[in-house]
Amino acid sequence: MERNDIAAVLDEIATLLELTGENPFKIRAYSSGARVLEGLAEDLDVLIAEGRLADVPGLGEALVEKITVLRRDGALPFHQKLRASVPAGLLEVLQIPGLGPKKVRALWKELGVEDLAKLKEVCEAGAVAELKGFGAKTQTKILEGIKNRVAYGKRHRWYQAAAVAEPILAGLRALPQVVHAESAGSLRRNRETVGDLDFLVASSDPAPVMDWFVARPGVKEVTAHGETKSSVRFENGLQADLRVVPAAQFFFALHHFTGSKEHNVAMRHRALGRGLSMSEWGFKPVDGGTVAPGAASEEEVFRALGLPWIPPELREGNGEIEAAEAGALPDLVRHEQIRGVFHNHTTESDGDATLEQMAAAAEGRGWEYLGVSDHSKSSFQARGLDEARLAAQVAAVARLNASGRFRVRVLAGSEVDILRDGTLDFADDVLAGLDFVVASVHNLFTLDREAQTARIIRAVENEHVDMLGHLTGRLINRREPYEVDIPKVIDACAANGTCIELNANPWRLDMDWRWWRHAAEKGVLCSINPDAHDVEQLGFTEHGVRVARKGWLTAGQVLNTRPLAGVLDWLGR
């Protein structure tokens, strides 16, 4: 069984244990074990073989044993037994807002609820309202939750959430009662998807702010309306929370609600080690004696714990606190450091803008170079170029550069298809005539993991391939990544000096941020590629920068922060 599948089993064990009423700390150990496993930088097989898995913080004797069995056998008797003891449908019941393990367990034991259908039935019969600890309101809320479970469970892609958040944040800042306003949560951490919006406001007069918030257009339901917290649900299912705190607590609250949960747990642990209890309201001395430090900025929150400010993107509990303590936080790449972009399309294949329009737009963005890489002939659905059309495009690019019409230098490339066996859609002598080559998989997504990995590695090994396009083919919320051994591909890229693309299309954001730190440590260069199909989409680059930052990347690790001369030098042209 592969690593992420093992992590999924650990998560399921945690959920099943909740329903059986297990010790919450044991449950936490399983889910945090799953997170640790997902974030493992080293090869799992190597760690198991060398007996070093138990050295990983968060993995003890029991989890090491279970992970080892799952890796070896693909199944775990403990897990199977647990599954058999809990109706499978209860996992869905647990997804209904307002229903946690205790309530689900009561519904199961008292009313025989084993799935959503039965839950709906007992609610409609009025039996739930009669149950101890339940009532009429809860029953209504459950029915609503069942009806809307698809919309409520959905996570939204970052830029969709950002588009909803921006006007609300601007509106909050314009209110006379508001001193500070920020968005927090996964939006601030630049996650690829956002489950709900978190707004944070500093004000000494919260009531009007709360009232303004719950009256936003598009609000379908107000799920909480208190003194410091209100929650609303929009028509599209997106939930938004607003917290209002006094100005003195604002930066503690901002830190707290930015998260992640794992980061906060680690910070609180660190605070306790210094005799301080930490919450969204600030520090409190554990012994009640000394005066706890306040904070007039987020920097001061970190400084109080002996740390430099940690950028929100890094706050995932992946070693950012240790890095901060060691003075080893990366100087994250910034959007203004981008000097040009590769991998863009024109009307020659499936783009909507001509070569000239794209060049003009790139120049307008102040870039020094623009890589054009239309599809190759196998991608006939995208009007892929054959050798003759490619030669004509290369000539057109040369003429455009020679004309002096634009200061931006256009680089002639190709997004060449990787064929089934890992050979490429163009012969080596054709590729040799290009400024750069992006190799991408566009078909056969269902090859098994071994075949897909071998196919991609063979392409990476071609001396003419400069970068590997959208490594996993995922479309966020729409299509799962295909099966591929990412660490092996990273190793192959490192060995062959091949760059990996960070495809900045907001549907893709591929390779995923979770792998970049590891890839960079292996010496693999990143290229942030918009994969633009029109002039507007050149702006996707900023999504790519956000993901690169989340992946701990510095400017030095991103190819297209280099000036034109440096890029030409790297390409060997």
Added chain:
DNA sequence: GCCGTTTTCGGCCCGACTGTTTTCAGTCG
């Protein structure tokens, strides 16, 4: 189940809000 300046047991982050209760349990983040 994990972990150790609390070291093989006994802790484990902290608080708001709701609904069902007459003081608090459960959920959520």
